[in-house]
Amino acid sequence: MREFDKISIQEMSKEDMLMIIEALEYTGTHTKIEAFIDLRDSIVKELSALADSTEEEFVEYLNR
Known part of the structure; x- marks a missing residue:
């Protein structure tokens, strides 16, 4: 099996990305495991x- 250091997400839909971001935030908030929030923040950043936008603008874009 090939090993990967990084994985590309070029073909992921906006809806799927938003679901991942929201799931990480929900899980981090409800389990108090900071790694989930950190990963969410890193992805959004x-x-x-x-996208040459602020983090808030990007999340708003995903919500449209």
Whole structure:
């Protein structure tokens, strides 16, 4: 089996990405495991930078 250091998400729909982000936030909030919130924040930060927008603008875009 091939090993991967990184995985691309080029073909993921907005709805799927929003579901992942919301699931990480929900899980982090309800389990008090900070790693879920950190991962959510990291994903949003990276994607908003790629979209040349603020994190808030990017999440709003996913919600449309």
